[in-house]
Amino acid sequence: MSTAKRQRVAVEHAAGNAPVCYLPSVLSDAGDASPEAEQTAVKRCKYTLHSRRTQHSSVELVHAALGGQIEYVGRSDADENAGVQPCSYALAVYRPGAAKLQLLGVAGDRLFRLDSRLPGLVYAPTGAGAEDDEGSREVRKLAAKRLVDEFGSTRRRRQLTAREAGVVAADRISGGEAVKELLGEVAAKGQGEGLTKEEVQRRAFSHRTIPPHDPSATHPSAAYPLELLLGPGPEAGAGAGAAAAAEALLKDLNVGTMFKLAEDEEAAQEAAQKESVHPYVLSRLPLLRQLQRSTDPAARPRARTRARYLALLGTLLRLQAKPVLVVKEEGLASALKELRVRSEPLAEHLLAKFYVRTSDPLRGVRYERPDALKALLLGYVLAAALVLEEGFMDREQFEELRRGLKMDAPKLAQALQQLGAVCKATKLKVERDGHVLELPCYTASLLRQTDPTRPAKTLADCFPEIRLAKGPKGGR
Structure with missing residues (x-):
């Protein structure tokens, strides 16, 4: 061999x-x-x-x-x-x-x-050799997240949440330095296209996850009016049609319940025990009671406006507490019970605005809220809370809202600033376990015209400044 x-x-x-x-x-x-x-x-x-x-x-x-x-x-x-x-x-x-x-x-x-x-x-590629499109990858990610939510350990759920929080996506950018950078890019692109400053700002504003508003408003109630917050949306336009649609939905809110709870303290205590009304809404009832009992002719329209925004705020806070809705019955019967609303048109409006409908063969029909709609719903809640207080929150009110939303004070202040509010840092003394502590807190104000000698500020003037990109130096 x-x-x-x-x-x-x-x-x-x-x-x-x-x-x-x-x-x-x-x-x-x-x-x-x-x-x-x-x-x-x-x-x-x-x-x-x-x-x-x-x-x-x-x-x-x-x-x-x-x-x-x-x-x-x-x-x-x-x-x-x-x-x-x-x-x-x-x-x-x-x-x-x-x-x-x-x-x-x-x-x-x-x-x-x-x-x-x-x-x-013809043998199509399968398994590791298949080329998935964007939709298939998103479906797989959502399925994996559902499995972790249902059967995963607490540590695994935290890891998945931290990984998602670390992803910088367009629908997750809602404030801070990231939104400034994004708005600056939009502004620079608009300048390159030869747009005017007003057109650049209008295009940049469209990237913010804030509720519908009136940029020319000089009063809090006019900045975020109910006909815009409850309207069909910007695609339907404004005017009498939007106001009529908002008025129809407003009748389905529990406005009468707010007046009843303000007058009957026992009913308010019962609502607090049953948790049928959010604690922050219950804490705002005393001023409504004072306006109802006042003999001032101007107090009646103020009480009516306050009751409407209280009813809207209560519904929005209930929505925020339910990021996922499981439809167990035909139609919207189960959604009406979960959201505690009285009419299907209002339920359809809220589901379409703050949820995404998903259908799964095993789990049925579900309504889930992605991160972009979470930021939008928070904007609605804060806008209603600001108008409810007629444009000013002292530190005690700010702290009550912070506890109700379970947010950090700096993050809440930053979210309010995105709506055009001015937040000032301060300290709040609270008593815990027999000790007096000073906690970081803020005051928030929206469209407070403090100087009568100057022209009134509009909501557009109060939004965070958009930094336009500067041109290259040296003429090159």
Whole structure:
């Protein structure tokens, strides 16, 4: 037996060769007595090779072992062959254009897994070789999140939440330095397109997750009026139609309940025990009671406006406490019970504005709230709370709202500033466990016209400033 090693054939431009390999096959002795089959041995199996150019300018090789009753067909260009073990096989390739037989090494020295397939059929890529689109990836991510929420440990849920919080996406940007950078990019792009400053600001404002508002308003109630907060949306336009739609939805809110709770303290205590009304809404009832009992003619419209915003705020806070709604019955019957609203039109309006409907074969119909709608709902809550207090919150009111929303004071102040409010840092003394502590707190004001000698400020003037990108220095 010779011990001399075979000399490996040097292949020019090995990196440019396509991934190729051969299909070994053993022909059956029975059932085929043709001379060709008898003369065919394992070492002398005939293979045909076809090559074509793909859009990536790479050669796709398809091998077919001909002979016997079975035809083996396989491909070597699938993505599932990227991480397998190395090998040192070679293949003789006949190139018709050059009329030469060239010996090539398997590019990348990879050993591929090949399956037997029937000729004439199209085999779509599956598993690791499939190319998913954006929608398929999002569906898979949502399914994985549901599995973790249902069966995962607390540590795994925290890890998934932290990973999602670290992703910077367009629908998650709602404040801080990130929104300043985004608005600056929009402003710079508008300047490059030759837009005016007003057009640039209008386009930049559209990227903010704030409720519908009137930029020219000089009073809090006019800045975030009910006809805009409860209106059909900016696509339906403003005017009498939006006001009529808002008025129809406003009748379905529990405005009468607010007046009743303000007059009957026992009913308010019962509502607090049953948790049918949010604690922050109950804490704002004393001023409504004073306005109802006042003999001042101007107190009646103020009481009516306050009761309306209290009813709206209570509904919004109830929505915020339910980020996911599971529909267990036909129609909106279960949603009406969960949201505690009295009419289907109001329930449909709230579901369409603050939820995304999903349908799952196993879990049924669900309404879920993504991060962008969470920021929008928070804007609605804060806008209603500001108008409810007629544009000013002292530190005690700010602290009550912070506890009701379970937010940090700086984050709450930052969210209020995005609505056009002016927040000033202060301290609040509270007593806990027999000790007096000073907690960081803020006061918030919206459209307070403190200087009568100057023109009245509008809501557009109170929004955080949009920093326009500066041009390059040196004239280049």
